Amino acid sequence: MTAETERGDATREPANRGAEPTTERTPLRRSETGRWDGIAGVALALVGVGVVARQPGLVLTGAVGVGYVVYARVGEAREATVELERTVSDDAPEPGDEVVVAVRARNVGDAPLPDLRLVDGVPPGLEVVDGPARIATALRPGATAAFEYTVRATRGEHEWGPARAITRDPAGSRERTTGLATPTRIACTPELSAGGDLPLRGLTTVYHGRVPTDVGGAGVEFHATREYRRGDPIKRIDWNRRARTGELATLDLREERAATVVLLIDARESAYAATEPDADTAVEASVEAAGQAFTALLDGGDRVGIAALGPRDCWLRPGAGTAHAARGRETLATDPALAPTPSEGRFYGSLWLRRFRRRLPADAQVLFFTPLLDDFAASLARRIDARGHLVTVLSPDVTAGDDRDDPAGDTPGTRLVAFERRERLRDLRGAGIRAVEWGDRSFPVAVARATGRWSR
Amino acid sequence: MVAVSRREATAGDGDEADPIDADSLDASDRERDARPPTLAVVGSLVAGAVAALAALLAAPIGGALVGLAALGLLAGSLRRSHRLLSWAAGIGAVGIAVAGYRGGAVEPLLAAGVALALAWDLADHGVSLGEQVGREARTRRNVAVHAGTNLLAGGLSIAVVYGAYLAAAGSQPVAALALLLFGAVALASAVR
Numbered sequence: 001m002t003a004e005t006e007r008g009d010a011t012r013e014p015a016n017r018g019a020e021p022t023t024e025r026t027p028l029r030r031s032e033t034g035r036w037d038g039i040a041g042v043a044l045a046l047v048g049v050g051v052v053a054r055q056p057g058l059v060l061t062g063a064v065g066v067g068y069v070v071y072a073r074v075g076e077a078r079e080a081t082v083e084l085e086r087t088v089s090d091d092a093p094e095p096g097d098e099v100v101v102a103v104r105a106r107n108v109g110d111a112p113l114p115d116l117r118l119v120d121g122v123p124p125g126l127e128v129v130d131g132p133a134r135i136a137t138a139l140r141p142g143a144t145a146a147f148e149y150t151v152r153a154t155r156g157e158h159e160w161g162p163a164r165a166i167t168r169d170p171a172g173s174r175e176r177t178t179g180l181a182t183p184t185r186i187a188c189t190p191e192l193s194a195g196g197d198l199p200l201r202g203l204t205t206v207y208h209g210r211v212p213t214d215v216g217g218a219g220v221e222f223h224a225t226r227e228y229r230r231g232d233p234i235k236r237i238d239w240n241r242r243a244r245t246g247e248l249a250t251l252d253l254r255e256e257r258a259a260t261v262v263l264l265i266d267a268r269e270s271a272y273a274a275t276e277p278d279a280d281t282a283v284e285a286s287v288e289a290a291g292q293a294f295t296a297l298l299d300g301g302d303r304v305g306i307a308a309l310g311p312r313d314c315w316l317r318p319g320a321g322t323a324h325a326a327r328g329r330e331t332l333a334t335d336p337a338l339a340p341t342p343s344e345g346r347f348y349g350s351l352w353l354r355r356f357r358r359r360l361p362a363d364a365q366v367l368f369f370t371p372l373l374d375d376f377a378a379s380l381a382r383r384i385d386a387r388g389h390l391v392t393v394l395s396p397d398v399t400a401g402d403d404r405d406d407p408a409g410d411t412p413g414t415r416l417v418a419f420e421r422r423e424r425l426r427d428l429r430g431a432g433i434r435a436v437e438w439g440d441r442s443f444p445v446a447v448a449r450a451t452g453r454w455s456r
Numbered sequence: 457m458v459a460v461s462r463r464e465a466t467a468g469d470g471d472e473a474d475p476i477d478a479d480s481l482d483a484s485d486r487e488r489d490a491r492p493p494t495l496a497v498v499g500s501l502v503a504g505a506v507a508a509l510a511a512l513l514a515a516p517i518g519g520a521l522v523g524l525a526a527l528g529l530l531a532g533s534l535r536r537s538h539r540l541l542s543w544a545a546g547i548g549a550v551g552i553a554v555a556g557y558r559g560g561a562v563e564p565l566l567a568a569g570v571a572l573a574l575a576w577d578l579a580d581h582g583v584s585l586g587e588q589v590g591r592e593a594r595t596r597r598n599v600a601v602h603a604g605t606n607l608l609a610g611g612l613s614i615a616v617v618y619g620a621y622l623a624a625a626g627s628q629p630v631a632a633l634a635l636l637l638f639g640a641v642a643l644a645s646a647v648r
Contacts, residue, residue: 035580038542042549049553051634057514057565058556060617063637064569067613071606114601117588134589136493136598147594166588170605172581 023084026162026179036072036173043069077176080116080165081109082139084182091186093153098129099186103163104146107139114138115168118145118180121161125340126151127278153188155287157334160184189333190291200259200302200365200392211302217255224252260303260318260361263290266370266377267310269342273373273398282371284340285396289443290369291332293394298325305364307356309380311345312337315359349376357387365390371398373417378424385433393428394447397421397439489591490536495599496582497533500575504529507548507571511555513564518555522548522568529579536583545576566618570610577606 043065050058082105089100103120107113120133130150137145162179200211225238228248238249265286272281290306297304298320305318306328314337316328337343360366366384370377372395385391399418428435438446504526512519528544552572556565581602585595620636 033584035538035584042546046549046553046556047634047637049557053557055556055559056621057560057562058553059634059637060562060621061552061556061565061569063617063640064566064610064613065573066637066641067617068573068609069641071609071613114605115598117585117598119589132590132593134593136585136589136593136595138597138601145597170602171609172577172584172602 023082024162024181025079025081026181027079028164028177028179030077030174030176033168033173033175036068036171039065039072040069072171072173075169075171075174077167077169077174078109078111078113079176080113080167080178080180081107081111082113082116082118082165082178082180083108084118084163084180086120086160086182086184088184088186090153093186093188095153095155095188095190097153097188098150099153100148100150101133101184102146102148103133103135104144105135105137105139105165106144107141110141112138112140113167114170115172116145117166118147119164119166120149121163122151123158123160125154125156125158127154153186154340155188155190155284155333156339157185157187157336187334189329190288191329200261200297211257211259213255213257217253220256221254222251223254225249226252258301258303259297260305260364261293261297262305262307262318262360262364262366263293264307264309264356264366264368265290265338266368267308267312267314267338267343268347268376270373271310271371271377272342273371275398275400281340282373282396282398283338285398285438285443286369286371286394287332287338289394289396289438290367291329292443293367294328294332295325298328304328306331307359308335308337309352309370309377310337310343311347312343313355314338317359318361318364349380353380353383356384360384360389362388365392367391368393369396370394371396372421372424373398375424378428381428381433382431385431391433393425393433393435394443395421395425395435395437397437400439490586491591492533492536492579492582492586493591493593493595493599495596496578496585497530499599499603500529500533500579500582501526503571503575503578504548507568507575510564510568510571511551511560514552514560514568515555515558517558518551518553518560518568521551521554522572525551525572526575529575533579533582536586538580538583541576541580541583545572548572548576562618562621566614570607570614573610574603574606578603 043062046065047059047062050056050062085104087102090097093099105118116139117136118134122128122133128149129152131148133149135145135147139145160183162181165178165180166175167178168175225241226249228237228250232250236251236253238251241247241249265283267283271283274281294304294306301320303318303320306314306316308314314331314335316331332338366389368381368391370393372378372393381391381393399414399421425435425437436446436450508519508523508526511522525544525548528547529541532540532544552565552568555568578599581599585598589595
């Protein structure tokens with residue numbers, strides 16, 4: 001909402017206020033608007049008709065028209081000599097918080113700006129939810145115009161771009177655009193919530209943890225019995241059998257070990273897809289789920305790393321501990337590779353895969369978060385899996401509209417994409433790769449449902 | 457519906473050297489209401505009505521044409537079309553010419569001309585404001601200042617022209633008026 005305080009010229013301030021962030025001005029464009037084109041012709045035509053018809057009224061009206069010709073020609077669109085001051089109500093908001101941005105524009109030049117339009121450079125990842133980030137006003141020298149708008153914070157670091165100031169001369173026949181850069185930045189780092197128990201596959205490290213393995217040893221769950229060897233702990237001797245047969249046997253229990261997990265998030269441009277133009281993208285859903293998995297796995301004693309599949313490099317080595325948890329939270333929240341809008345640059349799949357393989361620890365398994373909207377994601381999962389890094393595909397479903405009865409959301413294209421995605425999921429499952437998908441349901445619920453189906 | 461989120465349209469695929477792309481003015485946020493501000497539309501409508509009334513006083517047919525022009529200006533505002541506005545203004549000019557040709561008095565013609573210019577200017581200004589900042593933004597001061605300078609320009613023109621007419625050329629033939637005007641145009645070009 002724009003502030004209703006029509007402060008405008010009413011508050012005249014001293015021209016210099018000392019220590020104040022200076023606005024960097026970049027002249028961008030100047031042009032003729034051509035809106036008064038043809039006025040001279042009309043005026044002279046009126047005069048002509050007046051002369052022919054011997055009507056002084058027409059000649060005089062034409063003469064007034066000539067006055068407008070002069071009006072359109074004098075005057076110059078001045079550079080927007082404006083000092084911008086931008087304050088945000090909260091520079092470290094939680095995701096979904098509404099942040100009020102107040103902008104004050106002061107004319108620091110010595111000439112009035114009769115026609116000034118300001119368009120603030122709202123970061124592309126933020127959505128303006130209240131009031132346009134724009135104003136049109138007129139500023140005398142030293143006068144200030146203020147306006148406010150509200151943005152909804154999303155995960156990531158957001159920096160305001162230069163505001164665009166468009167000035168026109170009084171008649172509006174010339175126009176000049178100026179960029180006004182005032183650095184403002186907010187960082188929105190979500191808390192990571194633990195996402196329940198996440199089942200991992202049986203590729204583990206030698207460290208103790210919580211993933212049950214097929215290795216016999218110390219543990220809680222029965223695995224096998226074997227004949228007694230000297231040095232076996234007395235606790236694990238099968239005394240029932242000893243009583244029955246007189247032989248000594250040792251119980252082997254399943255060893256529970258820790259796993260090394262790399263959370264791989266698909267952040268290619270194709271993954272920035274959503275059910276609706278305004279809805280959260282699949283990347284957003286993936287990052288949220290990855291955050292839950294990250295916390296849950298770390299709590300379970302596993303070593304967790306983060307990687308992004310995209311044009312920008314993002315790699316957090318698997319690790320454990322409080323410092324690592326903080327680093328992981330930071331990476332998921334603000335890494336430019338996982339930004340709420342697609343990264344620039346081209347993505348080279350084979351180069352990326354080579355680098356990823358080099359970095360991936362040999363005993364790491366991969367949780368691959370991808371919307372599975374193209375074949376590359378599916379084939380990548382199989383290629384990583386084939387290398388011995390067990391892969392679990394976790395796929396946010398962006399092909400199902402929220403409401404099925406909405407006819408606009410059920411186009412043949414949508415159905416085709418949904419069908420292709422289902423086929424990919426089926427192929428992956430057929431190839432022995434675990435896959436979970438979740439749409440409207442929350443990620444932990446989907447995982448819990450899927451866990452019931454999986455064997456170890 | 458699968459749609460790649462296009463929130464980056466403002467800066468995402470812009471030129472590195474020129475972060476602000478002129479074309480992104482329209483695409484920057486889709487929820488913005490790009491209709492012209494109410495004040496501009498209403499002001500244009502009022503000025504158009506005044507123009508039609510003045511032209512009606514001069515000659516009924518001219519008044520009808522100028523009234524048509526005022527409606528055209530309204531339609532142009534609502535449809536956000538500069539071209540429609542230009543056509544409407546052209547019709548208004550023809551209306552004034554007809555009114556003058558049929559022997560309308562000097563004063564109503566002058567008033568009709570200035571009011572028509574104001575009506576068109578406000579409508580066109582409103583449409584450009586709608587394109588660039590939208591209807592919901594605060595624009596009152598801008599529109600008021602624009603209307604004021606336009607009226608000032610029109611008023612000054614009338615003062616000069618009508619004053620000269622009364623003082624010097626009151627009894628002169630029309631040709632003398634035209635010659636006087638020619639001198640004024642030459643002067644204006646020299647200034648430019």
